[in-house]
Amino acid sequence: MPPLAISTTTASSSISIIDLVGDTPLVRLRRVGISSGANLVGALKIARPGSVMVVVFCDGGERYWSERFWENPPEGASVGGTN
Amino acid sequence: MRDDPIPRFVRISSGEFVMGSDEGAEDERPSHPVHVDAFYASIHPITVEQYGEFAKEAGYGVPAIRDLPLVVTPAQEPSFRELATPYVWRGGEMPRERARHPVTLVTHADATAYCRWLSGRVGRLVRLPTEAEWECAARGGRSGTRYPWGDAVDRSRANFLPDPALKRHRGTRPVGCYPPNELQLYDMAGNVWQWVADWYRADAYRNGENRNPRGPSSGSLRVVRGGSWVTHDVDQLRCAHRHKVPPDTYAYSIGFRVVYSDDGSS
Numbered sequence: 001m002p003p004l005a006i007s008t009t010t011a012s013s014s015i016s017i018i019d020l021v022g023d024t025p026l027v028r029l030r031r032v033g034i035s036s037g038a039n040l041v042g043a044l045k046i047a048r049p050g051s052v053m054v055v056v057f058c059d060g061g062e063r064y065w066s067e068r069f070w071e072n073p074p075e076g077a078s079v080g081g082t083n
Numbered sequence: 084m085r086d087d088p089i090p091r092f093v094r095i096s097s098g099e100f101v102m103g104s105d106e107g108a109e110d111e112r113p114s115h116p117v118h119v120d121a122f123y124a125s126i127h128p129i130t131v132e133q134y135g136e137f138a139k140e141a142g143y144g145v146p147a148i149r150d151l152p153l154v155v156t157p158a159q160e161p162s163f164r165e166l167a168t169p170y171v172w173r174g175g176e177m178p179r180e181r182a183r184h185p186v187t188l189v190t191h192a193d194a195t196a197y198c199r200w201l202s203g204r205v206g207r208l209v210r211l212p213t214e215a216e217w218e219c220a221a222r223g224g225r226s227g228t229r230y231p232w233g234d235a236v237d238r239s240r241a242n243f244l245p246d247p248a249l250k251r252h253r254g255t256r257p258v259g260c261y262p263p264n265e266l267q268l269y270d271m272a273g274n275v276w277q278w279v280a281d282w283y284r285a286d287a288y289r290n291g292e293n294r295n296p297r298g299p300s301s302g303s304l305r306v307v308r309g310g311s312w313v314t315h316d317v318d319q320l321r322c323a324h325r326h327k328v329p330p331d332t333y334a335y336s337i338g339f340r341v342v343y344s345d346d347g348s349s
Contacts, residue, residue: 073153074303076285078326081319082276082311082334083155083163 033059088136089205090125093267094345097121100219101227103288104323110285111323114227118294119219121345124212127258127269128185128277128338129197135177137200145172146188152332163334169254170335183257185275185338191305191330194278194339201341212342214281214325215296217308221271221322223264229321231264231271236317241273244315255312255335272320275338276307283327304329311336 032040036057043055073079102117138145148167155163170187172178189197194211201209212220221231232240242256255274263269281287281298283306291298298306304327310320313336318324328337 074329076283077154077304077328079154079156081314081316081326082307082328082332082336083152083159083166083313 032057032061033064035059036061088133089201090127090129090133090341092123092343093126094123095119095121095216095220095266097345098219100222100224102215102218102323104227104321107318107321107323108325110325111288113288114323115288115291116293117215117219117296119213119215120295122212122216122342123345124216124220124266124268124342125340126263126267128275128340129194130183130258131177131186132182134186134189134197135182137197138175141196141200143193143196143200145175145177146186146193146333147171148188149333152334153329154332154334166251167335181255183259184255185258185270187255187275187335187338188333189278189338190333191278193333197339198341205343207343207346209341209343211278211280211339213295213297214279214287214306214308216342217277217279218322220266220268221264221309223266223268223271225265229323231268231322232262236320241310241320242270242312243273243310243317243320244313247315250313253312255338271309272322273310273314274312275309276311276326276334276336277309278337278339279306279308281306283325307337 036059039055039057043053047053097118097120099116099118101114103111103114105112105114134146137143148164148171151160151163167188169178170181191211198209198211222228223231225231225233228234230236230240238245240261242261244250244253258274259269261269261273264271282300282302283304284299284302287296287298307326307328308324310317310324310326314320319326
């Protein structure tokens with residue numbers, strides 16, 4: 001993965017800039033929605049050194065906070081054994 | 084035969100027993116003496132029919148497949164849904180053919196809701212057993228044995244899954260199918276995992292009380308005990324084994340039994 005800068009300018013998304021060096025985000029994204037995540041993943045897949053990518057984060061992730069896909073079983077849970 | 088909607092209880096005398104095991108997992112250590120006051124335990128896990136009485140009277144939601152439990156990984160989802168299907172209540176009605184099976188697909192909150200309802204019915208504070216009460220009951224007065232009946236695995240004593248390949252052909256069995264332990268308690272190993280009252284903490288025995296321990300005051304995992312019909316690792320059938328899952332977990336292998344304290348009244 002090349003060093004990469006991604007920015008958005010829409011105030012509503014409040015995501016300004018993330019810098020990626022290798023796979024390590026220097027500034028972590030706040031939660032965004034599912035389609036925004038897909039947009040980002042797609043951009044990262046097709047990015048080439050020196051390219052400029054514009055990624056649209058359609059919305060924030062607030063509306064999905066009640067969904068369980070954010071979660072993982074708490075550390076130490078007996079995953080398996082009951083199913 | 085119709086089951087009595089109110090569970091039958093047996094009295095467990097006050098006394099001391101050795102809780103945990105020095106041969107088991109780290110969280111079972113150290114084995115240590117624990118005193119529990121006398122209490123009454125339901126002789127078997129709460130059945131589908133008994134839970135149905137509660138759901139009908141209290142207008143409480145019936146066992147169903149809801150959001151998938153966190154302990155079910157995406158890869159396990161198809162299998163979970165398939166195996167759970169026979170345990171789902173359709174149209175609010177219990178699966179009649181399972182009336183005397185232990186109720187499953189219930190969360191910790193569902194189990195405590197049942198306890199609240201039953202408390203009102205019988206005029207006593209009915210609750211889930213503490214982990215110590217559960218293990219005391221499972222051991223049934225035997226000291227240091229691995230299983231409620233002794234030290235050797237015995238297929239005739241518990242509903243578990245010796246051959247994982249047969250999972251789709253197995254399931255819960257009616258309560259009382261297997262011999263009780265010496266306290267006349269059924270299904271203290273196998274059939275269904277049983278919710279207990281305690282939060283889980285791995286070092287609970289190192290820092291815990293020795294008299295009527297109630298476990299940590301908070302946590303993110305609840306303890307289930309006893310193993311179930313899906314258990315093929317017989318280590319999990321041991322009296323001392325501690326399984327732990329998020330409290331909103333539900334599964335076709337998890338049920339509960341209930342207890343109340345002996346306050347000296349008849």
